[in-house]
Amino acid sequence: MSFVPDPEQRAWRTLTRMKTRLARHRARLYSQVEDLLEEMRIKLCWVLSDLFAASGLGILQALAKGETDPKKLAALGDDRLKCTREQLLDALTGNPQATHREMLGLYLDQLQWVDPQMAKLRGLIAEALKPYPEVVARLAEVPGFGPDSAQQVMAEVGVRASSFPSAGDLASWVGTCPGENESAEENHSRRSPKGNRYMRWVLAEAAPAAVKAKGSHFQAVFRRKVPRLEYNGAIGAVAHRRCRLVWKILQEGVRYVEPGAYRDPKARKRRAQSLARALRKLGYHVEITPVEPATAPA
Numbered sequence: 001m002s003f004v005p006d007p008e009q010r011a012w013r014t015l016t017r018m019k020t021r022l023a024r025h026r027a028r029l030y031s032q033v034e035d036l037l038e039e040m041r042i043k044l045c046w047v048l049s050d051l052f053a054a055s056g057l058g059i060l061q062a063l064a065k066g067e068t069d070p071k072k073l074a075a076l077g078d079d080r081l082k083c084t085r086e087q088l089l090d091a092l093t094g095n096p097q098a099t100h101r102e103m104l105g106l107y108l109d110q111l112q113w114v115d116p117q118m119a120k121l122r123g124l125i126a127e128a129l130k131p132y133p134e135v136v137a138r139l140a141e142v143p144g145f146g147p148d149s150a151q152q153v154m155a156e157v158g159v160r161a162s163s164f165p166s167a168g169d170l171a172s173w174v175g176t177c178p179g180e181n182e183s184a185e186e187n188h189s190r191r192s193p194k195g196n197r198y199m200r201w202v203l204a205e206a207a208p209a210a211v212k213a214k215g216s217h218f219q220a221v222f223r224r225k226v227p228r229l230e231y232n233g234a235i236g237a238v239a240h241r242r243c244r245l246v247w248k249i250l251q252e253g254v255r256y257v258e259p260g261a262y263r264d265p266k267a268r269k270r271r272a273q274s275l276a277r278a279l280r281k282l283g284y285h286v287e288i289t290p291v292e293p294a295t296a297p298a
Helices: 007-039 054-064 070-074 085-091 098-128 133-140 147-157 167-174 197-211 217-252 265-281
Strands: none
Touching: 007 098, 007 147, 007 197, 054 070, 054 098, 070 085, 098 147, 133 147, 133 217, 133 265, 147 197, 147 217, 147 265, 167 197, 167 217, 197 217
């Protein structure tokens, strides 16, 4: 189906799509830095969960400027790192060449303009969607989503997904439903059709996070599907189900309530507090109100 959004939504799309492209560029930079460190025989990614966090970035910047002494580089690491000082020293013992350091400097220069632009775009998107804080919050509650993902979804399909008569119509437009290439009453391909790639990216990136949420409905769906469909197919099935859920949340104004076994109450409370902090940081007013277990799930 053809879907032409109104001017306001087109402006949202421009902002969120630019942020998505910058985020993917940042991810490529991360991979390129990892590969470069491997060439240097430096195993920093083995001991740091995020190379671009404060400790990793400080070490990378010093390395790019010509510092090669593992002890001096290790001293830049935060005391709160989970690895020991010996492990960090061992990871920083390599063979960096001048060309490696020059390339690392170029990658870090790109990172220095990517991060501020992404931060500015987050502020612009939050301001543009400020009239709809409750919708952002309802979408962000879904496992695997967050404020950023919720805003991207709203920019692509609208605040109420009113252009899509049913969840199946939305799934078909996004391209998460199984394909039907039939001939002589036999389906020769279940490959999903091409759809809105930005929505597909959001759903595909959020699905692996959702299946890791212990006790969640999506984890149960994934485990049920993976023996028959294998990993990629099962992730696709979870993304399809999440797409239909997005339609229901937007069209009917419901909240997501975990239909399976309830997670640890402390874990649920931490998740709610984390989401509230993220939303407040973007300028939304948020109050945490417990949802009764008897509430019908989305």
